[in-house]
Amino acid sequence: MAAGKPSAVDERRAQFARYKQDVKARGKSFYPFAMFEDTVMSLVVVTVIVALAAVWKWTAWAPHHLGTHQGLLGPEYTAPADPGTTNFVPRPDWYFYFLFYLLRIFKWPETVFLGTVGVPTIALILLIALPFYDVRRERRLSRRPVAVVGLVLTILSMAILTWKGATASEALASEVIADVPNWISAEKLPPAAVPGAKLFAVAGCTACHTYLGTGSSNLGAPDLTTIGTRNLGIAFQIRHLQCPSCVNPGSPMPKFASLGTTRLHELAVFLEASKGKK
């Protein structure tokens, strides 16, 4: 046996032995001591939540302007949900804006999986595995350049994504329809194409397609400003709208057959009349 400096492993073993001894001498067992404390604390938390709910419910008697009642902890209910709404813009809570924007970066259908599951999962695995791949005991930030740069980059990218997500504009149907007169004058659309243009503005097409700068481009959907120059024909347009994946295999565009043939015809006339800026 070399009687020199103890190795790092010896040192850790000694530390572990000291820890075990300490637990034996001064520690308390999990059952029943720690479990009792946990139980009491959980009960306290649940009781507080139930009490707050009771105060919210039973103090709500003053009339509120949305037709419900106002209580100590706010209105009993806010506006009733409207399942028929077409201008609701779904947006996440602010702390999900970074994920929300990440998804907008991955516009191509094959990469949506990366944006929703891939990147966040890889980041989480890296974080969980940190104690296994960074085993050094060094704590000084100045001696951990990789960790510090990683931290700064993570905070920076999340801050930027959150800000981009917060300021990203999602056009309401009512805002899109305000652009229809511009489309008519810029593309010199004939009167027959106007009903289709209005339909295009409110049917949700601009959630994936852009048209003269309106709408947002998603899932790899093409800009439709000049779709008419391809002369696909009314019949093709209707068939495509009824079942996009039947015409263009693998198309992620939803079926619009439920709009009915009259409205699909109007849409097709509008698409075929869209030959770009004149």
Ligand code: HEC
């Ligand atoms: C969820 C996204 C999405 C929505 C909503 C959507 N599309 Fe599409 N659209 C796509 C994608 C992706 C493509 C490319 C694949 C294809 O051609 O089917 C496409 C292609 C098209 C094409 C070109 C077809 C071709 O053969 O080149 C037209 C025209 C079109 N869409 C019209 C519409 C109209 C009109 C609406 C609204 C009624 C609409 N789209 C709604 C995603 C969408």
